[in-house]
Amino acid sequence: MARCAFTLLEVIVALAIFALAAVVLGSAYVNVLNAYETAARGNQVDEDVRFARAQLLAEPDHDTAEKGGDFVAPGGRQVRWHATIASTATADLFTVTFVCELAAESASGGGTRTVTENFTVLRPTWADPTENTKLKQDAQDRIAKLQGKDKPQ
Numbered sequence: 001m002a003r004c005a006f007t008l009l010e011v012i013v014a015l016a017i018f019a020l021a022a023v024v025l026g027s028a029y030v031n032v033l034n035a036y037e038t039a040a041r042g043n044q045v046d047e048d049v050r051f052a053r054a055q056l057l058a059e060p061d062h063d064t065a066e067k068g069g070d071f072v073a074p075g076g077r078q079v080r081w082h083a084t085i086a087s088t089a090t091a092d093l094f095t096v097t098f099v100c101e102l103a104a105e106s107a108s109g110g111g112t113r114t115v116t117e118n119f120t121v122l123r124p125t126w127a128d129p130t131e132n133t134k135l136k137q138d139a140q141d142r143i144a145k146l147q148g149k150d151k152p153q
Contacts, residue, residue: 045102048073049115052081052100062126078103085126091135092124 006014051073059065068082084097098117124132 048079048102049100052079056083060125091132092127093122094126095120
């Protein structure tokens, strides 16, 4: 007698294998969607910090730059920034500690995220004229000494 159909046991095993494969593929799909959402949120934070840093670097006044500012980013996110600016031993060169506080969207109810960056920037408009003149003179004296042109005293 020729066999023309599957047995009940074979059908149940096939359905179990199919269900297991569907669960694994569904989980993988959900993980991919979560990864895309996390990456998009990270890009939003990067854009907000980049915009705040651009505001700092565009500010010609030292005191206003240190005081900082705030703005509402797309999506209703509140962004507040400020900086600590310290002069260096080189004229017109400053070390900057930039702090950017990003409040979560009001709908999401998340907390505040703080990003801190340290960098050095050449900004002649931030310099104190008296201190800057002294630093430039010190640099000229060092160069003259290295060239062997220092003044006899």
